[in-house]
Amino acid sequence: MCPALTADDVARALVGAALGVPMAQIGSDCSMFTEPAWDSLAHMRIVLEIEKRLNRSLTTEEIVAITDVKSVHDLLCA
Amino acid sequence: MRLTTERFILRPLSEDDASDRYLAWLRDPDVNRNLMVEGEKQTIDDIRAYIRAHDGETSILFGIFAKEDGELHIGTHSFRHHPRDKRATVGVMIGDRDYWGQQVPLETRAAVLDYAFGSLGCQKVEAGCFSSNYPAVYNFKKQGWTLEGVLKRHRLIDGDFVDALQFAMFRETWDSRT
Numbered sequence: 001m002c003p004a005l006t007a008d009d010v011a012r013a014l015v016g017a018a019l020g021v022p023m024a025q026i027g028s029d030c031s032m033f034t035e036p037a038w039d040s041l042a043h044m045r046i047v048l049e050i051e052k053r054l055n056r057s058l059t060t061e062e063i064v065a066i067t068d069v070k071s072v073h074d075l076l077c078a
Numbered sequence: 079m080r081l082t083t084e085r086f087i088l089r090p091l092s093e094d095d096a097s098d099r100y101l102a103w104l105r106d107p108d109v110n111r112n113l114m115v116e117g118e119k120q121t122i123d124d125i126r127a128y129i130r131a132h133d134g135e136t137s138i139l140f141g142i143f144a145k146e147d148g149e150l151h152i153g154t155h156s157f158r159h160h161p162r163d164k165r166a167t168v169g170v171m172i173g174d175r176d177y178w179g180q181q182v183p184l185e186t187r188a189a190v191l192d193y194a195f196g197s198l199g200c201q202k203v204e205a206g207c208f209s210s211n212y213p214a215v216y217n218f219k220k221q222g223w224t225l226e227g228v229l230k231r232h233r234l235i236d237g238d239f240v241d242a243l244q245f246a247m248f249r250e251t252w253d254s255r256t
Binding site: 047057 | 178179180181183209212213214215216217219220225228238241243
């Protein structure tokens with residue numbers, strides 16, 4: 001991880017890339033309930049990208065927990 | 079029986095709706111991996127039999143038709159009513175790839191839920207998906223469904239055993255949405 005980026009930045013960047021939205025527009029409180037671009041296909045891209053970075057499949061409990069930037073952050077930092 | 083949303087019409091399918099287009103969806107690996115059917119082996123006659131198996135009262139197979147596309151058939155909602163328990167079971171398939179990521183399950187399932195809780199007086203609606211179906215999980219979470227249970231390693235998909243997730247929507251949750 002680039003030392004200039006916080007874990008929150010990394011999570012926001014991941015979500016922003018999946019949504020096709022600039023990271024600057026993705027707040028730490030961004031969620032599937034508030035961000036219009038967070039649709040089902042974007043959600044799939046988020047889950048697949050997390051799995052790619054963690055180099056493993058997510059558990060069901062982890063999959064259903066993904067609803068916002070914070071949950072992405074928590075998974076990446078676990 | 080006809081349900082209408084902003085972009086779609088839902089009406090019970092008849093045997094005349096058993097088209098090559100419908101068959102192609104069932105044979106599409108990206109569609110049938112999330113269904114409980116052996117899609118590759120399906121025929122038009124199988125679809126007709128499946129449609130006939132719904133009595134139009136306690137079991138309805140709704141077709142989803144896109145208004146803006148000349149009422150093009152793009153998918154289905156299966157619906158089973160269990161009157162004794164004031165409960166219904168639903169399942170959605172969006173076969174037309176052009177409509178993936180367009181929030182179709184959210185919009186059309188809302189109409190089905192209104193029908194179940196409103197017209198039929200249900201107190202609970204249940205549905206499920208596999209853990210590998212990330213878009214479906216998204217749709218359940220986004221719409222406020224409760225995860226009730228997980229059947230571990232329930233289905234073999236692409237070489238991996240995946241879990242089956244059981245979701246529920248309760249009347250009070252649906253009625254309290256903003």
